[in-house]
Amino acid sequence: MKAHIKSGVEYAVITLLVAGLCIWQLISSTQDGEPPAGKIVLLGLGIIVSCSMHCVFMMQLVRRTGRSFWPWFVAVVIFWPIGSAVLLALLLSEADAAES
Numbered sequence: 001m002k003a004h005i006k007s008g009v010e011y012a013v014i015t016l017l018v019a020g021l022c023i024w025q026l027i028s029s030t031q032d033g034e035p036p037a038g039k040i041v042l043l044g045l046g047i048i049v050s051c052s053m054h055c056v057f058m059m060q061l062v063r064r065t066g067r068s069f070w071p072w073f074v075a076v077v078i079f080w081p082i083g084s085a086v087l088l089a090l091l092l093s094e095a096d097a098a099e100s
Contacts, residue, residue: 001095005064009091012057015050016084022046051080058084061091 075083
């Protein structure tokens, strides 16, 4: 796998993990009752920023690999977790095929 594609995949996965962590913290903080408003706001901002950055990194990967932009834009932004998973699976399978 080329270095610029590998780094894009790594950044996309990291931002996806950050979004998942923020969502997990938000859900777990509601288990104990009413969480403080500041915590809800910070976790909400974390979710928005990490999901936005994930979409940006995924679209950079689409451009770098030469795929058509608009179908993948719809897949990644509208069908967020599924479109991202499909694109990452395609990129990783192509990298495995190229190494073989």
